[in-house]
Each structure stands twice: as C-alpha cells, then as structure tokens.
Amino acid sequence: MSQADTPSRADGLLTLAAADALWPELLSNSAVPAALEAFTSLPADARSGHVLLGSHLVPTVQDADDRWHVQEVDVRRAAADLRSVKVNRNALVHIAPCIVPSTGQEDAQALRWRQRLDREWSRVRDHDLHDLSWQQAGNGDLRQLAGIDWRRALVVRPKAEAAHTWWLPRTLTQVLDAAERTETQWLLAARVCSRCGAYPDDRPEAQRMQTGRGQQTICSACSNATLRPYTRELEGLLYSALSKKRSSLEVSGWRCAVCQEAAASVIDHCHEHGYVRAPVCQACNTRERPNYLYRNDIYVTDRYVSLFHSHAQDWLRHWHRCPGCRARTTLPLPHLAALTAVLVGAPMRPTHRVPHSSRGRIPCGELRASWTGSHNQPRSCMITLSVDYCPGGEHRILAKVPYRTAVDRFRTWLAEMAPEVAAAAGPSRYDTVPAQFRPVIPDTSSPPPSLF
Template sequence: MSERVMPGRTDGLITLGAADALWVDLTADSAVPTASGAFTCSPAHARVGCVLLGSHVVATVRASGGQWSVLEVEVRRAAAELNAVGMDRKDLVRIGPFRGAPRQECNEETPLRWRQRITRELQELGGPERAARGEVGRPYHLAGIDWRQVLVEQTRDGTQRTWWLPRAVVRLLDAAEHAETQWVQAARTRQAGAAATEPPPYPRQARDAGGRQTTSPQGPIASLRPYNAELEGQLYSVLSRKPGTSRRVAGWACAVCRTAPAAVIDHCHEHGYVRAPLCQSCNTLERPDHLYSNDIRVANHYTRLFDTHTAGWLRHWHRCPGCRARTTLPLPHLAAWTAYVACRSQRPTHRDPRGSRGRRPCGALRVSWAGSHNAPRSCLLTVAVDSCPSGEHRVLAQIPYREAAEQFRTWLTETAPAVAAAAGPDRLDGLPAHFRPVIADTSSEGLALF
C-alpha cells in the first residue's frame, strides 16, 4: 500500500479518503479506467451501508467517532477483480438515447440505474464533449469506473446522436446494478426481522479484525440460479403477460455468458418462441445490425457469432422449437450467416493501405433481402460490398432463401454436430404452419425487459 493511505488504517479499516487513494493506486494499470472519489463522490453514498466498486459490493462500517470506513481487504479484492477484466474498446454496446424511454430522476439516495444516470449527465452537460471536461462538482464515476474515458458518440442518419460503451464496461455496470439490488433486498429483509432458514446468500456476514460485523459480498451472481430450459417451448406473447415474470427473469444468470444477471427474455421474432433469459450485453450482441427493415450490416461481432463462439450461439438460437425443428435460423440471422460464411470466399481483398504486405477484405459487407417477410422461403438474399476503395464489387452474390437454408444445414452438421443432431423435420408437431412476420428492431429500443 502506498504511504499516503497508511494513516487512515485502523484494525483493518481505512477511511473513505484513504480507500479512494488505494482504489486509484491498485487499478492504475487496469484495462477499465477508474476514477478517484469512488467512495466520497456521488453516486457513492457510504451511509446506505455499502459502496460499489465495479461489480463488487464493499460494505461500509461506522467506526468510533462516527467516521465511516471500509475494510482494506475488500477494496483490494474489488481492485483485483476489476484488473482481471479485459476490454475491447471497439466492441461497443449502444446505451442510449432511446425514444420513449421513461425519464427517472437519480440522486444519491436512489439505486445505481447507470443508464439513466449517464443519460441525465449527457443531456444536462450538453454531450460527451462537455462531460469529458469534468465540470467541478459533477458526478462522473459509476461504481468507481470513469465511463467518460470510454464513452463513444456516433451520429446516425446525419442527425441522431447515439452513445456507446465497450461491452466489458456494460457488463460490469449491469452486474454492479444487480449486486446493489441484491444487497438492498437482503438489508431490508434483515431490518424487517424476516425469519430465514439460512443466511442470505448475498451478501454474507463477516467480522473484521476488531470483531465488528460487516457485510462481505460473494460476487455479482452468487445468488443467481443457472438457466435450465425452464421456459422452453413457451410463446413470448403469452409469457410476457404473466405477472411476476420480470422478477423471475432477474433471478437467473445469463444463459449465454453465465457471468452476468439476466435482464431480458430473448425470443425468436420469426416463430414467437422464448429462447432464454439474457443479460443486456449478450442480448445486444445477438441482435442483428439492421440498417433498414430488410438490410443488415455484417459487423465485427459476427466473428464471435459464427466463428469463435459458434456452437454456443447456435445452441442458443435453436432453443426456439421452430428454428430447431426446421434446422434453420430466423431470416435476419440466416442472411447474416450467408453473407459472413457462405460468401466469404467471394469477398475480394485489397492491399492493406497501412503499408503492410498483407491484404484486407474489401469495404463493408452488407446483405439485404427482397420478398415477403410472411414467407421468408420466397426471399432472395443479396450480398454486397459497400465503400469499396476501387468502386467495384458492389454485388457479390444473389442467393435464394432455400439455397441459403440448405447451405446452412450442411455447415451446421460440420461445425456443430451436437446442435445439428438435436434438430430435424421430425419435430414439427405443434409448431406454426407458417412463419410469423419478421419484426425488425431497427432502433435498438428493445432494451427494457419486454
């Protein structure tokens, strides 16, 4: 520990000011940027009993003289967890603004609600530029993370500005929000004197070196249960109307990454069946990048969907009985797969303009389709390259839906045989006779639970 934080230490406890300095020291080399004032500046509020550091809850203790302190070991544990997080600054998730989103006031006494806090700050400060300057007295950290340093603003259609954060930061803040919710619920239960057969799973009780009782969290998903296909075969239109569904979803871990709390019910827009509960990050990763209702930009995240994490995502998509029985994907996903995988060999390359001897794929890949959304089997998929340096190669291929589906089945058998073995035309009983209309979420507004 650095010398400047030593004076605040007594019986394993350090003052909030010393904890601020220790947090900055320990996370100086972290991929995720951190901020000073993690314990002493809003939205940190020590008197509620805890402070968030990344996805870690650090309990606060009122020591002698009324001074608030924290356990040094908990600060170090939170810093070690954050330092272990990798971050790709190019892997972005849109966080707002979204049309029609309810405006909620946030202050020191309210929960984290990090999306609303960032929206409020950017709207009041006039955008990321002013927020990045850090006006005196303005809160800028969330759970000890300096979100200003990694916020990206993009302009859509020349007018609409949108805000984006790296996926790793989104997952950390989602986990922090969930951890705080669990902590508050456990605290209320204890205050109400509710009888319990066992100690609350989150947070657990511990004692510091001086014998004082404190609260020590076990981690952001310690109280979550794994998803074991409890919602399989259910229609989203029916499930979303059942009371208590949102509370039930919040108790699951994300069915894809299994490291974050679930926040949404992912479902097949084409067949209407529930797939599984996902965290916000995985839900945005799974969502196709629509340019228009029938046009998809094949972005970098398709590398993960169809390359590095292929089997897991295919298994997730085939949680829909309709896709599994027909051994296919929803039309937007099949179109993206066709452009990214089936037409990979047709995509031309150019010499790397940065001077290296290698070659890089030409332009930006895009796929569109013509035909009825109510009958995707009649659609014609058109794979094209936009922004080609030489102005050539605009259209790479035009592939009928049936041919694309057959290519996918062949590829599925070779790439994920276990997923292919669970699919097949012998499981059509009870499925819709016709495809449902494709619902294109072009605005990314579907970040609420339903």
C-alpha cells in the same frame, strides 16, 4: 410545448424526444443557456443508464421496444436547480487553448468537459469562428455539456497570433465542475459490489445486473453464489403471452444461458417465430443482434462474424431453443443472411494492398446482406450480398442467394459445426409446431414490465 401538451405516460415517463422538447422550455427564463438536444446528443448517452443535467444525474429507463425514457419529475427538478443559478458574463475563465493533464485510466462515459472543449478547440482553431458555422468548422458532435449549450455562453477573444482564446463565465464552469464530480462519484459507485462492498475482479460491465431496485453491480464471488443455471423453464412459451401475464419472474436470478458467467438481465426471444429462447445478459443480447441498416438490410461486422467461429456451438444451441427454428432446421432471416454472407460472400470479397505497409492484402469495404420477400414465402425470398465503400466501386454486388439455397447451406454447415444441435432438429421431432406462426402483438394497454 406547454406542460399539458408534454407527451408522458401514466407512470411519469418521458421519451427522450419529449424530454428534448421540454428541457429548453423549462429553462426559457433562465440565465443558463439550455441545449436543444440535451438527451440525444453527445456526450449524453441514455444506454449508460443516466443523463447529466447540470449537477443532477437523471436515471434512464428502457422499455420492451428498446426505447429509452426519463422520469419527468427528475427533469423538472434539474431545471429548477439551474434556474436558480445567476450567471455573471463579465467574470470569465480561460478554458482554451490549454494543456489539460491526463488522469491515466479515464472512463469513456465520464464528462471530462475541459478535455472535451480542449479537443473541440483543436478542431476549429484554424478557422475563423465569425465566418464559419460550427458544422462548417468541423464540429457537429459536441453540442452540449450536461444539458447546457456552452456555445451560446462562449466568448472568443482574438489574439495577435492566428489562434484565439476561449472563455466561459465562471459560474458555468462551476456548474460543469459540479456535474463532472457528480458523474465521477456515480461511476465509482457503479464499480463497487452492492452486496459485499468490494471491487469486482472482472470487467464491471459484465457484472451489471437488473434487479427490482434498478441496475446493481455484483462481484464474481457474490453472483456465483446466488445465480442459478437456466434449465429450460421457459421453453415453448410465446414471448407475447409471457409479457401479457406480467410475470413476477426474477430474470436476474438466472445465469446467462449463453456465456454462463454474467447474470441474466433480459429474456431473449425469436422475433421471427415469437418463441422465448432463454434469459441472457445484456452483453450477449447486444452481441447477437445484427447491425441493422434498415428492416431488411444489415452490415455483417467482425463483431458479429465472430459468433459463427469461436463460439458457434453456444450460439447455435441458443438460437435453436426456438421450436420454430428447430422444426425447420433454420435460423431467423437476419441471422441466416449474415451466415450466408460469411459462407458465400466473404470468400468473394475484394481485397486491396495496405498502403505504406508490408502486411499484404486486406478485405476492403463493409460486407452487407439484404433480402427481399419473407421466410413465409421461400420461393420469393432472395438474399443479396454486397460490399459498400470499396475503392473499386461504392456498391458492388457479390452474389444473390435464394432463401432455400441459404437454408440448405446452413443445414450442411450446422451438421459440421454442431452435430448435437443438428441431431435435435427436424420436423419429425416437432409435429405439434404450427405451420403458420402468429405474429407477436405487443400489449400496449398498459406500461410494459421492467424485466422485458
């Protein structure tokens, strides 16, 4: 892929797929072997806010469609730095097997490449690396480290015993050490409050907020002093219209409308009706998102089930901030299917005994909800509840619930769980809500704003 053919936007952003294709091309004449999936394979994780390329930390950017991008200039700068590295393949460093000391509390996002390679060696030590591919040997996960394909530089030396030894060129180990040091310093700085310089007394991820200068960490004392509660300023607005206006709204100035603790970072909206609900923090926005398999198929995990129990009133109040859901006393179809799975499918879910344990019986498999049809045609809409990966059958159907029956069950359950929310719902109170909602049409004429 030539530089002219590289798909990029006017603001210099590359999709992760485009960056994956560009990275090996930039290092084609380099002594450092480039990874083919430097941005999308482990341990790279765009959701952490950065991707390591050698000793360079490249920030990641998320757009309105939850797609991640990187700046092309950052990728080229990191490639230029690695092209200047000279690798002497005769000067080797022993990397496995070895005992890597633990540092105690380690961050899950940290590179820690020596520990990763030591675990990788433990997986394949019983196989002949000359006869088996990496996938056959059980790898398939750790393909690259900081954008470097370490497997192409690996030297395996046989021993008299069954286990072999692994070696890497000394220059590459120095590059990986520099990458680990860069990431460690970034993770340390991410835990420090950008306003007062103190360590936050709560979880660091709960204090990350999006500002005009990117993500920053704000401690509880500073955030509580500056955040304002959300008082329905955006009620009744369409999310598509709000995005097209390019509003200069400071989302980070609000306190999350659900948990009332962390700073808001995104505007949550109803995907079924298109109305804005409220500004929420990233943790709450992720927690209320069903675990999709396909567009009309979800797994109802324990994380999502908890929304209907411990904090049901908060979430029901939040979901009913959408005028469409309030007028029809219902939920968006994915949430309604998940609730139906909890109310109808969970009691019918098969159980089995725990082997070699006295804990009794536990539910087996994965609870699954799928649907056919649309909420705009209730008579044709059917919700199917099933269990996957059950010892009694790979796929077992528990029940089929018509859409209208699921809505009636939700209304009964809503009156019991959140009487105030149920009292505020109903078509008589929202006569101005249109009978047919317009679909949300994103504005693709220019790059989306960073707040949405």
